[in-house]
Amino acid sequence: MTNALLTNALLIDPEAGTETLGWLRIEGGRIAETGTGARHGGRDCGGLCLAPGIVDIGVKVGEPGERHKESFRSAGAAAAAGGVTTIVTRPDTATPIDTPETLEFVLRRGREAAEIRIRPMAALTRGREGREMCELKFLMDAGAVAFTDGDAVTRDTRVLARAMTYARGLDALVMAHVQDPVLSAGAVATSGKFASLKGLPHVSPIAERMGLERDLALVEMTGVRYHADQVTTAAALPALRRARAAGLDVTAGVSIHHLTLNELDVGPYRTFFKLKPPLRSEDDRRAVVEAVAAGEIDIICSMHTPQDEEEKRRPFEEAASGAVGLETLLPAALRLVHAGEMDLPQLFRALSTNPARRFGVPGGSLAAGTPADLVLFDPNVPYVLDRSTLLSKSKNTPFDLARMQGRVAATFIDGAPVFERAA
């Protein structure tokens, strides 16, 4: 096990809410102690930022079924290059992860092919079809950290209520996509002037609130632990506040894309900006950024969704949704810091601490005794992103040719480097 000393680093402690120049000592792969000020020896970090590694809960890997889009090897390499030390994988693969057998396959492939940590989620219902619940206990025993049908919203409230009730008995976490499935059917844009001018099928932002309100009512009814995967509209926030005030065990997340882009970025039908839910108005984007800064939205994830070139080379309505994000999550999130929307400890609370706690996975802390899963990054280095340099097999990033500021210098798992950027 690794013993190491990292000195001259700006320690980002999301739990204490501090950034201090100091050092961090690793013993047996775990954080042994941290201190402020100068210390000799070890690895001189040159004043770069050292933070708990990112725990990304929104990652889709193409195994099984679509390995040409993203394998565990390529996803692991992309995650390491992006400062992500744990990925929580989504079960919405071509063959859904809905049995202990497929879950074991995923875990085995992850162990063989990737150096970072991989924790899988499993489907809540068989085939993500919203009809029969999966074997939740077997899946938990096999290693599932949460249950979700991904962006397939369960229409049958009786099925969902029973699955939630059953999950409550196991103290399992249920994650859901909040969207009214009927209102949003066929929509590829958010209702408003932009969608109307471009002639795109659209859905009102209120459909997100409707989905959230329905789920929160079921949470109140069943008492299940619940996480809303992406809250992206101002209209949904009051419902979240009310649920919290009522003492429900509820958290919410948002993708980095909804925090840094808005509907106008779609411009001339650029399919790399086609996401689910669709990008929102600038007013919504600002409201959601403020909610993250205020701690009302707990978790920022990449919603990493690899798509091949063919799936995106179609007219906007017909093109596949989603964007890759493992490598651009931190640089894009740093835009929020550079814009003064939040500070680095606040950002890492949403990127590392909260997801680790909520999903019960290692990391997210600089406290002594925690596994030394760390990211070392330069928050200021400017560059233009070239999508061909991404390590993901799929290159469908909306940040191609975008000006970015900040990137990862090194990533550590159990104190050992799994990524070092060549100087």
Place this chain on the structure above:
Amino acid sequence: MTFRARHLLGIEPLAPDEITALIDRADTYAGMARRGEAPAPVLQGQTQINMFFENSTRTQASFEIAGKRLGAQVMNMGVASSSVKKGETLIDTAMTLNAMRPDLLVVRHPSSGAVDLLAEKVTCAVLNAGDGRHEHPTQALLDALTIRRAKGRLHRLTIAICGDIAHSRVARSNILLLGKLENRLRLVGPPTLMPPGAKDWGVEVYDDMTEGLRDADVVMMLRLQKERMDGGFIPSEREYFHRYGLDAGKLAAAKDDAIVMHPGPMNRGVEIDGTIADDINRSVIQEQVEMGVAVRMAAMDLLAANMREANTPRGVLT
């Protein structure tokens, strides 16, 4: 400045004087056709491919006649007979066709933005013959020419566009064009057929048709696109006709010399009363069809000229 673009993808990117240049040229062609004069074969030796991914009889015929009158070789490619049905993507189809070196590609597609996408991948001039709910630029240009010929001007008119605005590319292109030329625009229809955010387009929105038509110079009816209805936008055709069908009673609110337009094909008794559609004193619907050919001739003529100019090496003596 005249019309300088490589493609005609929509009204949105056009400047007012480009619109005027297109309409002026079309007016010339319309006059020649009425006098029985043959136009110069400016498209002689050029290949025009009509690629319609959505059924159309009128627009496709109009483009075909326009191309043939100017001497082009015209080929119609129906979707049913193409490899699109075999799963080939739109871009691959476009690149395959492009390799055959056509000069003009006329495209209609059911997805908004599909024609823009295709235009990025080809070297010939592309004309948008309608993409999804987005734009139908030649329809707006022919409507504009028809209005100008009837009213003597194309600015400071009060124009009411009525019916299924939400699903209509004709409405979008007309709103853009007539707005650029500083007309007063009104959108009339039930809220279920009005696109969200319409009020931000610099137009007035009415759900009462008589109010919307008051003192209008032009009444532009839209087809109730039944094939696009998911169901439930309106209670019934007869209630729709009662509230939004153009009949003599509602038309009486408009100016006495107001003209009535319709892009066709008409649903008589649904959005327009048959006797008004056929009233030669009010209806310019047949003239719209006539101007359609002239506008498409003008657009292809100017695009082909722009293409020739772009391909002529500058500073080289030939």
